[in-house]
Amino acid sequence: MQPTTKILVLCGAAGVGKSTTAYEISHQLGRADVPHAVIDTDQLDQVHPWPPPGLAPSELSRRNLAAVWANLAEVGHTRLLLTGVFVTLERELAWIADAVPGADITPVRLTADVPTLEHRVRRREIGSAAAGQIARTLRQLADLRRPEPPGTTVIDTTGRTVTAVAAEVVGVWLGGGEGRVW
Numbered sequence: 001m002q003p004t005t006k007i008l009v010l011c012g013a014a015g016v017g018k019s020t021t022a023y024e025i026s027h028q029l030g031r032a033d034v035p036h037a038v039i040d041t042d043q044l045d046q047v048h049p050w051p052p053p054g055l056a057p058s059e060l061s062r063r064n065l066a067a068v069w070a071n072l073a074e075v076g077h078t079r080l081l082l083t084g085v086f087v088t089l090e091r092e093l094a095w096i097a098d099a100v101p102g103a104d105i106t107p108v109r110l111t112a113d114v115p116t117l118e119h120r121v122r123r124r125e126i127g128s129a130a131a132g133q134i135a136r137t138l139r140q141l142a143d144l145r146r147p148e149p150p151g152t153t154v155i156d157t158t159g160r161t162v163t164a165v166a167a168e169v170v171g172v173w174l175g176g177g178e179g180r181v182w
Contacts, residue, residue, distance in 0.1 A: 005103040006079050008173040009096065011086035012110035013140035014133060015117035015124070017157045017165060018083040021110065024166035025081060034079065034174075037072045039065070041084035058095040065099040079174075087143045089152065106173045107152040109144070110165070116158045117141065 008025075010018050022038055029036050044064040051057045069080065080100070086092040089107055097105060112120070117137050125133045148154060153172045157165050 004078050005073070005100055006173070007096065007100060007103045007105045008079075008081045008169070009086065009089075009093065009105060009107045010081060010083045010110065010169065011089060011092070011107065012112075013085060013117060013144060014137040015120040016110040016112045017120070017162060018085075018110055020162050021157070021166050021169060022081055022083045024162045025170055028166055028170055029079075035077055036079040036081060037077050038081045039068065039083075041065070041082055041086075044068075058091065062095040062099045065096065069100050085140055087140055090149050093149065107149065108169050108172055109148055109152055109154045111144075111154060111156050112158045113156075114138070114141065 010022055010025075012018055019040060022040070026036065026038050041061055044061040045051070045058075047060065052060055065082075072080070080103075082096065084092065089109070093105060093107060097103065118134060121134050121137050122130060155165060155168055155172075
């Protein structure tokens, strides 16, 4: 039996273009009249203290994704685009699969070179969090130098337009090759 739910997990260090690419993917799918939902997983667990006392780090995200997806599926959605840093992708894919059982999950890791990441973070982070975010981004980048799980596509966003990156991701996710929107 074919999975009825297709999930794209768009991940990478802060500054690689996850959110921007997700918005562009959503626009491309919308223009093609392809029903879908977009969730930035940061919004699933943005609480203090974190993690909540007595819960594993991913448990609140898992519970919230399961609840939100139940509502989206009830109204007919079958495609979900999730964004998140996800340094340890294997662990993250496990709670996502648990929250949306039976889904076909396509992981795509976005990357960029250090000067690009620093430029993007400095442009985005204005205020007291900028220096801390750059330090976290560089730590994330170092942590991401491990092998990816089988089936993970890695796409470098350095020097590329968001339109081109999004079209390539859509091609990987929904098939039909780069640039084709379903």
